[in-house]
Amino acid sequence: MHAVRLHAFGPAENLSYEQTPDPVPSPGQVRVAVAAAGVHLLDTALRQGMTGxxxxxxxxPTVPGREVAGTVDALGEGTDPSWLGRRVVAHLGMAPGGYAELAVTDASRLHALPDHLGEAEAVAMIGTGRTTLGILGFTALGPDSVAIVPAAAGGIGTLLVQYAKNAGATVVGLAGGPAKVALVRENGADVAVDYTRPDWPEEVRAGLAGRHATVVFDSVGGDTGRAAVDLLGKGGAHLVFGWAGKGPHDGGPLTFTPEELASRGITSESVLGPAMIERAGGDIRVLELAALAAAADGTLRPAVHRFPLADAAGAHRALETRGTTGKVVLVP
Structure with missing residues (x-):
């Protein structure tokens, strides 16, 4: 098979498209003929030697990637034979191996795909979709809500905008550049602005006509995240799930003292990791199932940015330079 391997930590160019031996599933495992493999921003950090x-x-050496969808083409000993030949999607967990034409995983991680759900969309939902629903478990959205979504053209941002609109909320979507702003507007945001413009907070205030935000879904941090928090009204919530800003003063998580939060009348909390799993009842598969069901019935429509598997390096570069929209997916 062909796979993308990393032999040394460093730039995207260190990702090498190579011929490698076909993996063999162990007992209780399956092998998936991969039709789509997910690329996550975390992958770019791991590629550089960060631990995440x-x-x-x-x-x-390693084959990166932790999200795959395709067809089961081989079974390990003792694996339920009904999986053979089925279209599936799986999050590989902490094990890498997704950037390949073939990947192995435990059968317990599989989800069968409905006939009308594409593999690329399923890959978007098994990771990005489950995270989106996990984040939403920390707030209740309704007609009185005003939600600000930085990075609204990204994989999670796209789904947050759709979910909030479905709930009847007023949605403010922030994105970098006119093309992305147009996509955010098409996705349903009531107010869509370019956060690379210095006057974007004033544009948001004008668009809200005196209303204050009730929740900020912050994946950017830095100056952009802080400016978004400044738009919160009393009782507002700042939900943090990243700090990937690329501006000169962006990046790094925002921190507030208890006194600051009390004086503003807002809350701020990180929603990733154990707190998210606890909200899901201790089982991350609950979020995976809900995300896949939402895509299958059309409630949520993931945006997908496809790259050939052989161009995994290009996918990493584009992701790191904010040159992508939606979920980045590699296609063998």
Whole structure:
């Protein structure tokens, strides 16, 4: 098979498209003929030798990627034979191996795909979709809500805008550049602005006509995140799930002292990790099932940005430079 391997930590160019031996599923595992593999911003950090959620840098050489969809083409010993030949999607967890034509995973991680749900869309929902629903577990949205979504043209941002609109909320979508702003507006945002413009907070205030935001879904941090928080009214919530800003003063999580929060009358909390899983009842598959069901019935429509598997390096570069929209997916 062909796979993308990383032999040394460093730039995107270190990702090498190579011929490698076909993996063999162990007992209780399946092998998936991959039709789509997800690319996550975390992958770009791991590629550089950062640890992310891992206790140490990943072992090299490695095949990155933790989200795959395709067809089961081989079974390990003792695996339920009904999986063979079925279209499936799986999040590989902490194990890498997704950037490949073939990937192995435990059968317990599989979800069968409905006939009308594409593999690329399923890959978007198994990771990005489940995270989106996990974030939304920290707030209740309705007609009185005013939600600000920075990075609204990204994978999670696209889904947050759709969910909030479905709930009847007023949605403010922030994106970098006119093309992305247009996509955010087409996705349903009531107010869509370019956060690279210095006067964007004034544009938002004008668009809201005196209303204050009730929640900020912050994946950017830095100056952009702080300016968004400044638009919150009393009782507003700042929900943090990243700090990927690329501006000169962006990046890094926002921190507030208890005194600041009390004086503003707002809350601020990180919604990733154990807190999210706890909200899901301790089972991350609950969020995966809900995300896939929402895509299958059309409630949520993931945006997908496809790259050939052979151009995984290009996908990483585009993701790191904000040159993508929606979920980035590699297609063998």
């Amino acid at each position: 959620p891992y206790p140490a840098p990943v072992e090299l």
